[in-house]
Amino acid sequence: MLLEGLHIPLTTPFHPDGRVNLPKLAANIARYAKSPAAGLLVLGTTGEPTLLTEDETRDVLRTAAQSAAPEKVLLAGVWRDSVQATLELASLAAELLYDAILAGVPSILAGKVQAGESSAHRRELLLYFQSVADRSPLPVVLYSDCCLRRIPQEAVVELAGHRNILGLLDGAAHPAEIEAILRRSASIQREVSVTPVFSAVTARMTVAASRAPAMLVSADMLTADQATAAAVVEAKPTQPPLRTRTKSVGFQVLSGETPAILDCLRAGARGTAPALAACAPQACYEVLAAWKDDDQPLAEEKQARLCEAARVCEAGIGNLKYACELNGYFGGRSRLPQLPPTGNQRVALEQAMKTLRN
Numbered sequence: 001m002l003l004e005g006l007h008i009p010l011t012t013p014f015h016p017d018g019r020v021n022l023p024k025l026a027a028n029i030a031r032y033a034k035s036p037a038a039g040l041l042v043l044g045t046t047g048e049p050t051l052l053t054e055d056e057t058r059d060v061l062r063t064a065a066q067s068a069a070p071e072k073v074l075l076a077g078v079w080r081d082s083v084q085a086t087l088e089l090a091s092l093a094a095e096l097l098y099d100a101i102l103a104g105v106p107s108i109l110a111g112k113v114q115a116g117e118s119s120a121h122r123r124e125l126l127l128y129f130q131s132v133a134d135r136s137p138l139p140v141v142l143y144s145d146c147c148l149r150r151i152p153q154e155a156v157v158e159l160a161g162h163r164n165i166l167g168l169l170d171g172a173a174h175p176a177e178i179e180a181i182l183r184r185s186a187s188i189q190r191e192v193s194v195t196p197v198f199s200a201v202t203a204r205m206t207v208a209a210s211r212a213p214a215m216l217v218s219a220d221m222l223t224a225d226q227a228t229a230a231a232v233v234e235a236k237p238t239q240p241p242l243r244t245r246t247k248s249v250g251f252q253v254l255s256g257e258t259p260a261i262l263d264c265l266r267a268g269a270r271g272t273a274p275a276l277a278a279c280a281p282q283a284c285y286e287v288l289a290a291w292k293d294d295d296q297p298l299a300e301e302k303q304a305r306l307c308e309a310a311r312v313c314e315a316g317i318g319n320l321k322y323a324c325e326l327n328g329y330f331g332g333r334s335r336l337p338q339l340p341p342t343g344n345q346r347v348a349l350e351q352a353m354k355t356l357r358n
Contacts, residue, residue: 001099001139002192002200003167003252005038006285007075007273009046011321012060013332020056024330026067031329035281036289038200038271039073040064044102045145045171046275048317049077051335058092065096070204074098075141081106083131094137097203102169103132104143111148126155133164140165141254146172153177160185160251167270173257175267182268185251193244201244209242258310261287262303275314276306279323279331280356283309309352316341319349326353 010032013024032040042064043049043057052060061076068074076098078089090101106128112121133140142159144151150172151159159165160181170178193201255264258274261284265272277284283306290299313323318340321331326349333340341349 001073001166002194002198002247002249003039003073003100003141003254003270004200005271006036006277006281006288007039007041007073007254007271008032008035008037008277008281009041009044009256009273009275010064011278011317011324011331012043012047012049012052013330014335016333018335020052020059021330021332022059022063024332025060025063028324028329029064029067032281033069033072036285037072037277037281039075039099040068041075041077041102041169041273042098043077044075044143044169044273045077046278046317046320047077048335048338051338057089061089061093061098062096065098065204068204070202070208071199073100073200073202074204075100075102076138077102077104077143079103079106079132079143081108083128083135086132087135090132090136090138097207098138099200099202100139100141100166101136102141102143103129104145105149105151122152122155125151126158129155129159129165130162133159133162136164142168144168144170144172153181156181157184160188166190167252167254169254169256169273170264170269171256173255173260173264175260175263178253178255178264178269179267182251182253188251189248190250191246192249194247196243196245198245198247201242205242258284258314259303259307261306262291262299265291274306274310275320276310276323278320279313279327279329279353280306280309283356305355309356312345312348312352315345319345322346323349323353326350327356 013021015021042061076093078086078093078101080086093101109125142151156168195201253269255261255269255272258276261272274284287299287302290302313320317334317338321334322341324331
């Protein structure tokens, strides 16, 4: 699976009484389909996954898969403390035609795998990811967050060689570390399927192409008069076959911190999944577009525009959801005990989002 471009980390909408609002989730995803984003991240940290029940988790995964445009890459955040529970959700994601799963540090190991800690904890961390990758029906993308949930560089490099681990989402986005990981894993090369214009080929695109009706001409059709034959052909249009090619890629890295998008791209990241993309996908994409066009002054200008907004909008999930409301997406309330923005914070959010309208 190709991981390039902008991937939007979805928020999870709730009704005023706290229930998950699945219709609004579907509506948000339908609007994201019109954005230039390459993919969607379902139940990442901005989706409040730890505050959902197992039934709600499955409902969100199902609704997102059913609502997403076929060409959008779908990543499912399904990690749990146990390998078994993670694999159960990975199997559901595979049934729903997700393209990869996101796996982060289990909470029972959070804070225990940093430099200087017990080597036993580092072995447990490696065992967790290796066991999930060995048995997952979908490719695995590692998720490394800041501080307590950060995957040590040595572990990332070792895991990069696993046949079913295709990349890393670096939530803390340290450009120097990204560069080091890519340098140390440079020997890893894999072939992935892409479209003729080198965009990702998703599982839903492949299934849709395989289910497309074939145009068969019967013997009776061969002897029918021209008008009848034309009417039948017109009544049974065919879907063009899915044309693909292959592309060689190495270990793929996505950055996850808005102020560091440009620095991480320069360090070798293939794309980005910043929280701010949930409320301002176009503005985040413009940094990528300018960088791809090698217009560095414009890319830096676009990046600087995001920094102040990120400082305010990413200060909490309640702030991010209110920023979504300001741009026409459904944000709604965050689930308790997380709080909504205060009056002063709302004023700051409204000011920050003025230049980031979509």
